Amino acid sequence: MxxxxxxxxxxxxxxxxxxxxxxxxxxxxxxxGLIGPNGAGKTTVFNLLTGVYKPSSGxxxxxxxxxxxxxxxxxxxxxxxxxxxxxxxxxxxxxxLTVLDNVRIAMNKDIRYGLPSAFLHLPSYQREEKRVxxxxxxxxxxMKLEEKKDELAKNLPYGEQRHLEIARAMATNPxxxxxxxxxxxxxxxxxxxxxELIAWIRENYxxxxxxxxxxxxxxMKICQRIYVLDYGMVIAxxxxxxxxxxxxxxEAYLGEDVNDA
Amino acid sequence: MKxxxxxxGQSAAFRKLVGALVIYAVIQILLATGLLSDYYFATIVTxxxxxxxxxxxxxxxGFTGQFSLGHAGxxxxxxxxxxxxTLRVEGIPxxxxxxLVGGCAAALVGVLVGLPTLRLRGDYLAIATLGMAEIIxxxxxxxxxxxxxxxxxxxxxxxxxxWLFLFIAAVVALTxxxxxxxxxxxxxxxxxxxxxxxxxxxxxxxxxxxAFIIGAFCAGVAGALYxxxxxxxxxxxxxxxxxxxxxxxxxxxxxxSITGSILGAIVLGLISMFxxxxxxxxxxxxxxxxxxxxxxxxQGLMGSRELSLALMKRAGDHLMGLFRKKEKEGRV
Numbered sequence: 001m002x003x004x005x006x007x008x009x010x011x012x013x014x015x016x017x018x019x020x021x022x023x024x025x026x027x028x029x030x031x032x033g034l035i036g037p038n039g040a041g042k043t044t045v046f047n048l049l050t051g052v053y054k055p056s057s058g059x060x061x062x063x064x065x066x067x068x069x070x071x072x073x074x075x076x077x078x079x080x081x082x083x084x085x086x087x088x089x090x091x092x093x094x095x096x097l098t099v100l101d102n103v104r105i106a107m108n109k110d111i112r113y114g115l116p117s118a119f120l121h122l123p124s125y126q127r128e129e130k131r132v133x134x135x136x137x138x139x140x141x142x143m144k145l146e147e148k149k150d151e152l153a154k155n156l157p158y159g160e161q162r163h164l165e166i167a168r169a170m171a172t173n174p175x176x177x178x179x180x181x182x183x184x185x186x187x188x189x190x191x192x193x194x195x196e197l198i199a200w201i202r203e204n205y206x207x208x209x210x211x212x213x214x215x216x217x218x219x220m221k222i223c224q225r226i227y228v229l230d231y232g233m234v235i236a237x238x239x240x241x242x243x244x245x246x247x248x249x250x251e252a253y254l255g256e257d258v259n260d261a
Numbered sequence: 262m263k264x265x266x267x268x269x270g271q272s273a274a275f276r277k278l279v280g281a282l283v284i285y286a287v288i289q290i291l292l293a294t295g296l297l298s299d300y301y302f303a304t305i306v307t308x309x310x311x312x313x314x315x316x317x318x319x320x321x322x323g324f325t326g327q328f329s330l331g332h333a334g335x336x337x338x339x340x341x342x343x344x345x346x347t348l349r350v351e352g353i354p355x356x357x358x359x360x361l362v363g364g365c366a367a368a369l370v371g372v373l374v375g376l377p378t379l380r381l382r383g384d385y386l387a388i389a390t391l392g393m394a395e396i397i398x399x400x401x402x403x404x405x406x407x408x409x410x411x412x413x414x415x416x417x418x419x420x421x422x423x424w425l426f427l428f429i430a431a432v433v434a435l436t437x438x439x440x441x442x443x444x445x446x447x448x449x450x451x452x453x454x455x456x457x458x459x460x461x462x463x464x465x466x467x468x469x470x471x472a473f474i475i476g477a478f479c480a481g482v483a484g485a486l487y488x489x490x491x492x493x494x495x496x497x498x499x500x501x502x503x504x505x506x507x508x509x510x511x512x513x514x515x516x517x518s519i520t521g522s523i524l525g526a527i528v529l530g531l532i533s534m535f536x537x538x539x540x541x542x543x544x545x546x547x548x549x550x551x552x553x554x555x556x557x558x559x560q561g562l563m564g565s566r567e568l569s570l571a572l573m574k575r576a577g578d579h580l581m582g583l584f585r586k587k588e589k590e591g592r593v
Contacts, residue, residue: 050460052456052460075459075464076456076459076460077459077460077461077462077463077464077465080459080460080461080462081462085460085461085462086460088457088460092454092456092457092460093454093457094449094450094453094454094457094458095453095454096453096565097446097449097450097453101446101449104443104446105446105447105449105450105458105461105463106461106462107443108443108444108446108447108450108461108462108463109462109463111443111444113442113443115439115444115471117442118438118439118442118443118444118445119435119438119439119442120435120438121438121441121442125442128443129442129443132443168461169461171461172461172462
């Protein structure tokens with residue numbers, strides 16, 4: 001059963017159609033890759049799915065607890081509340097805040113106390129803050145960031161910042177997780193470690209994951225299905241094996257007249 | 262009694278309480294024994310009102326990252342509405358009711374200005390608040406009930422040191438509590454990265470408006486305190502320059518530091534008190550001092566850090582280190 005359905009999604013900026021007629025679906029618990037050459041529109045698709053951009057046409061439907069909701073055109077915070085979370089291609093952490101605060105902030109939407117309690121630190125505040133703190137530390141343990149919880153996010157090494165972004169996205173308690181180039185800038189050893197981590201998260205948290213990635217070793221290893229985007233259109237979809245041998249995909253990546261070169 | 266595993270004497274909240282009470286007692290004794298004259302008390306009231314204004318503007322600008330240029334407008338609404346009440350209702354009930362009404366009226370105007378402009382990203386708020394403050398000033402200057410440019414006079418005076426201290430402590434404590442709660446963290450997240458905050462489920466408009474309303478309310482309270490200490494208020498007092506003054510305190514103390522705002526208000530208040538005997542040169546020297554301070558500490562006195570005992574100890578060690586080094590060099 002598809003948990004996320006994308007139908008005829010189109011986005012144009014003035015005369016430029018960045019994404020056109022994209023149809024996709026994610027089944028529950030699936031790990032799907034979204035690949036394509038630079039400028040193919042992958043991040044635009046993410047921005048459309050998470051509400052940063054409003055689609056020119058087309059719909060996105062998210063299934064949760066047996067209810068299906070049209071999320072296209074909604075505000076980003078609302079889409080997040082409905083159960084979709086993301087990371088960013090160029091890391092967007094709250095740089096001058098601590099690692100712990102970065103994760104706690106993502107739990108804001110589930111906080112069950114109001115302004116009076118925030119001002120006066122009533123018992124409901126104490127109870128909820130303890131719950132949020134414990135849950136955050138649990139997530140940081142998972143990402144092996146627990147010891148750095150009091151450091152500023154900007155002082156973490158690059159790879160750990162990427163991990164923190166994933167921890168923060170998971171803190172919103174999503175059903176669908178969108179990862180925008182999680183391995184960008186990592187060395188092969190770090191990438192291998194991240195690959196395992198993503199697979200582990202998906203299994204243990206029953207998440208559905210859509211990931212954009214340029215690192216083919218990661219994509220081919222863990223994705224069950226792959227969509228290939230070129231000039232804003234889906235030119236192929238299928239298992240990693242099918243994609244590897246797809247003539248159109250090879251042409252998109254390497255140029256058309258490969259044999260003549 | 263134990264708080265989070267520490268005994269009461271060690272808890273940070275307890276230390277802060279003791280510190281505040283010591284400051285209160287010292288000034289109370291100085292006033293009671295007559296060592297601090299009425300002239301100096303007027304300076305203390307001005308500084309105290311500026312502390313409230315600066316802390317509340319810091320919540321909007323330093324913590325939530327929304328640039329507001331109309332804080333004096335909210336202050337004037339608080340002052341006038343409070344004056345209307347205290348001129349009609351006598352005694353302490355009138356005083357307290359006036360402060361409440363002043364704060365609420367300012368908060369209401371905050372909603373009206375904040376809702377349309379805070380939905381947008383960018384500096385629209387600065388323009389809108391600038392315009393709002395001017396509109397308010399011109400309205401007060403031209404309607405009968407506020408007695409035009411001459412303003413209201415013969416206002417009953419209630420503010421003494423205990424009342425002033427109570428209101429400063431309440432505003433500071435409630436603001437600090439708010440910043441250490443989930444809604445407060447949401448506000449800070451908006452300052453850090455609005456797009457990321459929204460993607461993490463934070464309704465950015467709601468929290469920006471919340472911070473703005475809290476700030477406006479506190480500015481209204483500060484205005485009400487002004488109108489219950491000084492016997493006369495007039496529209497000129499709350500002009501654009503007053504808004505800039507408050508902003509200067511916040512930037513000088515450090516954007517995103519509550520103790521910075523408090524220190525900023527005190528230091529700048531003292532500087533202008535000492536300069537008041539050089540009437541002609543006063544503004545020149547004041548400006549010069551600001552320029553020099555901003556050259557050497559562009560992040561403000563405190564940056565975004567808070568003053569704490571640990572920080573003071575470190576600064577002390579650092580100074581002692583410098584001193585010893587000098588001594589050594591002198592010997593060689």
